[in-house]
Amino acid sequence: MQVRFFARYAELAGCETTALAVAVPATVADVVAEVRRAIPGAAALPERLLAAVNMRHVKLDAPVGDGDEVAFLPPVAGG
């Protein structure tokens, strides 16, 4: 699946996008665990992460599939 990082999280992870293989069925929390394992800079990401799957805000127990785009979002600051 495609994983995206934005703003400060992209700086911490050292990339804006990466492809990760996560065994399905999986949840966003499983993707977080794989991100922390596979990306050295991701260790610095906060414990609690905001996530979106296919451009919708979701909780960490939301299911994710093979073709999904999973995004990790710093606290939003629009407006």
Add this chain to the structure above:
Amino acid sequence: MTYLTRNPIPASDLLAEVAAPQCGGTCLFLGTVRDAPADGGVTGIEYSAYEAMAVAEFDRILAEVRRRWPDARLAVRHRLGLVPTEEASIAIAAAAPHRAEAFEACRYVIEQVKKRLPIWKKELRADGTTLWVDPEGRPAVVGPEGTP
């Protein structure tokens, strides 16, 4: 509608988009970048976004407005890139037959934007340093439209 722009937002464009003969009240909200002398001075804010999701989120917010206030007409723009102090980072125009709906619809959009829109800002300080703004971690948020 094009919600995101890298250019200054002409408020008159939004007012023209929502104008209609049946509307007796129009509300215009501008969120502007403000200086923060106590924090060393802010010369501007660099806005970045998860653009495709920001557009999808605006679509959803406006659909919610149409359900709650069916007679309201909405126009909204959010600016990306560097926005200097005093310029608008967001503009929302809401027109409706009566003022109550216009105020409520306009307020709803800005409150939902604050909660949901995947947009981030990096402050440019007068001393040349930059700082990501975290509305959750810093109670004294420096940025457009005051406190979080």
